[in-house]
Amino acid sequence: MLANKKEIFIKNRENWKITIFELPESDIFGKKFVAECIKEPDLLKTAWFCQNQGEAYSRACNLVDEFEIQQERLRIFMEHYAVIKDLYLMIIYLSNGDKHNHYLNNNREKSKENFTSVSCCNGFDFEIINGLVAEGLLELSTTKKSMTMKKKGMKAAREVLQKTNIDGVNRLLEQREYHEEYINYKSQLDIMEEQEEEE
Known part of the structure; x- marks a missing residue:
């Protein structure tokens, strides 16, 4: 037919x-x-x-x-993934500890011979998150299940990204160029908060 x-x-x-x-x-x-x-x-x-x-x-x-x-969604995802993948790898690698097999060759000492991996938890290290919160770079929700990054954190994150040598970072920063306007704008509330901090 x-x-x-x-x-x-x-x-x-x-x-x-x-x-x-x-x-x-x-x-x-x-x-x-x-x-x-x-x-x-x-x-x-x-x-x-x-x-x-x-x-x-x-x-x-x-x-x-x-x-x-x-196809456009896939293209956008791949652009983001190309950057985020490396960032996640760096964060996971740097924020977790070494894992050793304590029973290998009856050796309970940590050494290169019984090294197995870098341990990875489901989520970020709580102390690191607390440190970022203490510096005012992040805010945790009351349930501590979600985080908010405001101006100070956004500024710090952009500065870190600008110093990295990862393909695609500049493009992602350009796509969020409007964040610079948001970061540099001072509302009445911002001015009041700055005055309170100075006192």
Whole structure:
């Protein structure tokens, strides 16, 4: 049936070519229109068995748009992951302790011979978080399950990131350039808090 399909029209959408076909026979619901969406070099999406040409084209556009949205989400995720992955690795590595096998060769001393890994807890080291809170870089919620980073913490984080040599960091900082405006702006409340700290 698909081999004998008849081409009705072709339209371009972004970098996609959408072709609407009419099949020689309809399905049990009377639907006999199909749309093929092709993006070079080898992407193919198909909208199957539609009632009419308009429905086939509309479903094809939805397929194409949804695919492009997913690709954009993936691109953004990969950009962030490329930076965050290294940061997480550094934080986990630096904030946790060495793990040793105390029973290896009956040796209870910590040594390179019985070293097994760097231990990793589910969450950050509580003392480090407390230190950041004490410095005013973070605020913990009352349940201590979530954290808020305000101006002082954001400024410190951006300064650390600017000093790193990780691919993609500059792009992420540029995307959040508006944070600089937020950090440097002083509201009446900020001025009052500064005056209280000075007293």
